[in-house]
Amino acid sequence: MSGDTNSLFYRGPSALVRLVLLGLLSVVLMTADHRLNYLGSVRSALSLLLYPLQVVAAFPPTAWDWFNENMASRERLLEQNQTLRSSHLQLEVRMQRYAALEAENQRLREMLGSTTHVRGRMLVAELVSVDLDPYRHEVLINKGLGDDLFEGQPVLDARGVMGQVVHVGPLTSTVLMITDPSHALPVQVNRTGERTVAVGTGDLRLLRLPYLPNNADIREGDLLVTSGLGDRFPAGYPVGVISHISHDLGEPFARVDAQPTAFLGRVREALLVWPPESSKRLPPVAPPMEDAESGDLPIAAAETTPIAPVAEPSTHRGIEVPSQEIDEEGR
Secondary structure: OHHHHHHHOOOOOOHHHHHHHHHHHHHHHHHHHHHHOOOHHHHHHHHHHHHHHHHHHHHHHHHHHHHHHHHHHHHHHHHHHHHHHHHHHHHHHHHHHHHHHHHHHHHHHHHHOOOOOOOOOEEEEEEEEEOOOOOOOEEEEOOOHHHOOOOOOEEEOOOOEEEEEEEEOOOOEEEEEOOOOOEEEEEEEOOOOOEEEEEEOOOOOOEEEOOOEOOOOOOOOOEEEEOOOOOOOOOOOEEEEEEEEEOOOOOOEOEEEEEEOOOOOOOOEEEEEOOOOOOOOOOOOOOOOOOOOOOOOOHHHHOOOOOOOOOOOOOOEOOOOOOOOOOOOOO
């Protein structure tokens, strides 16, 4: 009886032991499946068996979406069609205006004897590297002597003037940006034609115009374009937008800052521009100054930008600023 009683009430391993064993078995099976993919066929068979159940479970929302789409598709299509027709009509009206403006611009150019084509050769170059010196804004491009580059060649991007080539190698060239502290660029205010010089500050987002008098007709937001003086940068290309103006009654010139239009810190491609064949690749030279008492100044000297009194010629690239003194009348 004692033996029968023991066999009748025998319970086997405890629940905790069985949990640990099953956990270890699960870990072993998961590891083997992950490493050797033993249970791939089992999962495929189970997914095939469970597919009908998944279809039945997804049938109510699927049927509801199908019903809404078929019942409301006509109205939705009519609404979309009307919207597209309206947008198409607006675009056509705008295109008509652009076509009229283009035709008018062409007629005006013909009347003025100008041309819509950019004279000279152009070439797209890619940036290879950027000078990490914070006080020098130079980049290296993948064009060189084999592409007929020359020192002083203007470099543009899609939004405006970037700088000029300062060194030409066999396969690469160095471009000095307009924001470099050693660079200066003759510009003019597009709204009024006021001429001045844009000087680099060492900040990719800032140009300075130090030679504008306090009574100059300038405003914040005015566009600066190349003036074409110096026979280096072609005229009419955007350079920057005036961002700040301050006047000091004790100073003869206003403090004017501008933001470059070119993406100097993000650009990846640059456009190299060649002057027309008739142009001469000569560095800009300061015009000769005649005697101030005679009142006879050469035409080139009359076209130069007013400058601040300095003790010696400026070392900015792109334009050479001659030394001069201010007389008693402030001229």
